[in-house]
Amino acid sequence: MIKVEGLTKRYDRTVAVNAIDFEVDKGQIVGFLGPNGAGKTTTMRILTCFMPPTEGTASIAGFDVQKQPQEVKRRIGYLPETPPLYPEMEVEEYLTFVGRLKGLPSAEIPQRVKDVAERCAVADVRKKLISKLSKGYRQRVGLAQAIIHNPDVLILDEPTSGLDPKQIHETRDLIRSLAAAHTVILSTHILPEVEQTCDHVIIISRGSVVARDSVANLTSRLRGAEAIAVEVTGRNQDQLDVGAVRQKLEQIAGVSRVVLKSSNDHGHHFEIESLQGRNVRADVARSVVESGWDLNELRPVAVSLEEIFLELTASEKATEVKQ
Amino acid sequence: MRNIWTICRKELKSYFASPVAYLLLAMFAIIWGFFFWNAVGIFVSFSMQSQMMGRSMPMDLNEMIIRPLLMNTSVIGLFLIPMISMRLFAEEKRQGTAELLLTSPVRDMEIIIGKWLAAVMLYGALLAITALNFIWLFAYGKPDWKPMLVGYLGLLLQAGALLAIGTFISTTTKNQIIAGAATFGVCLLLWVFEWVAGYEQAAWAKVMAYMSVVSHFEPFSKGVIDTKDAIFYITLTFFGLFMTARSLESLRWRA
DSSP states (O other): OEEEEEEEEEETTEEEEEEEEEEEOTTOEEEEEOOTTSSHHHHHHHHTTSSOOSEEEEEETTEETTTOHHHHHHHEEEEOSSOOOOTTSBHHHHHHHHHHHTTOOGGGHHHHHHHHHHHTTOGGGTTSBGGGSOHHHHHHHHHHHHHTTOOSEEEEESTTTTOOHHHHHHHHHHHHHHTTTSEEEEEESOHHHHHHHOSEEEEEETTEEEEEEEHHHHHHHHHHSOEEEEEEEEGGGOOOOHHHHHHHHHHSTTEEEEEEEEEOSSEEEEEEEEOTTOOOHHHHHHHHHHTTEEEEEEEEEOOOHHHHHHHHHHHHHHHHHHO | OHHHHHHHHHHHHHHHHSHHHHHHHHHHHHHHHHHHHHHHHHHHHHHHHHHHTTOOOOOOHIIIIIHHHHHHHHHHHHHHHHHHHTHHHHHHHHHTTHHHHHTSSSOHHHHHHHHHHHHHHHHHHHHHHHHHHHHHHHHHSOOOHHHHHHHHHHHHHHHHHHHHHHHHHHHTOSOHHHHHHHHHHHHHHHHHGGGGGGTOOSHHHHHHHHTOHHHHHHHHHTTOOOHHHHHHHHHHHHHHHHHHHHHHHHHHHHO
């Protein structure tokens, strides 16, 4: 449905998007994840024909964004970061205007307006001025605007930013319900949002794609691996050799990785990752005590998408420095 | 065509949903009403004088009231046009609705013409107020309506050209006030350019005087349609709209 190849966007000297490639199949919900300023909005603006790319191509439903923009525009619904609303219009009037703008036949517009207003739960305010609406309602009117012409592809730029937790929940449910009929790309910097709403995730950092996988794969890879935080100290204030402790921990069956978090004269903090389905806590405790050290702390640590995200985006920075 | 009308209707609705249109109409009605009252007052006192002196000079309503008033309107227009055109694109950029327009299946030119047309129509509504005053002349006298109509045509052409330039200026900023002030400056310059013709005969002075929008209106106020003046306004309109299109395109590249 969406195909992006070698897409690059440069502003003066800064590179906002650097040769990214990805594909989105019909009916998927794809989360576009990245820290602020990673190039999410720029990519979306190129996909919606708001701005042309410097290099590379992007196509939607087989139509190139540069060569056939009118065809592309007919097939996309776009909700920018700030919903594009006219405060002086009533909700119904606004949706009617957008319907006309998107080229819907005049006869169909009243019915479509009614449908999307109900779908997005704004039917009760349809006679209200947009300037009088709360932020949550505005966001939903923005969504209604994006789906009024029943587009193949929905492009949502941070659809839940600035909403309260209840509204966020409702908006996510709404987006999930839209996925049946549309292909959805949504950008966010909030990780749980991706876990809860998307099938696939594209992690972007500094204008490049750093990871691309299904959410199920990513989380299972992470969830399966349990991590525990351990603090080991030497008995009687002894100096403790880090290497020795690490070696001992690594020898425990089921441990996949040992990371030194911090260390001082008295003790060392480690994070231990175990293989999927293995509970190594008891073995770790026994091993430490048997070696004649003190175990000061042992607690499970939750691994979330957050960590892989931070790791990926951080390593990206590191490689850039090296270059 | 349908897209142009969609945009135009929305734009007119925005004018009348905010105080902008009413303020302009009221201001214009008051100022223009005062001008009209004065012109008629002078006309009446002049006719009394000539009666007392026993001379019955032919008095011409067209020449003494309508023509000077149309000339005044042409100048007042220079002050009102920035207020009409300043919000056209600046407001869309500020509100973020430009993204909606530019990602909808409409051509840039359709957006531009729709907006420009709405501005011209609002100016047309202002002119309609002046026509209401002239009705009194028809009720109590016999002015010639044909030169008057030509005068209105000239006013519309002039406004079309200046509004096109105002539309262009409006695309260059997010701030209505800046767009309005810049347009006002340009309108004013295009008026005073004709002054150089008073003391300078060189080619550059001729070009400058030629650029003056008000001097091109003079024949229209007399009821004369001169193609060279009409073409001047139409060219300026095309130039303004063309620049708007280029500016929107560059907005896409830079934004």
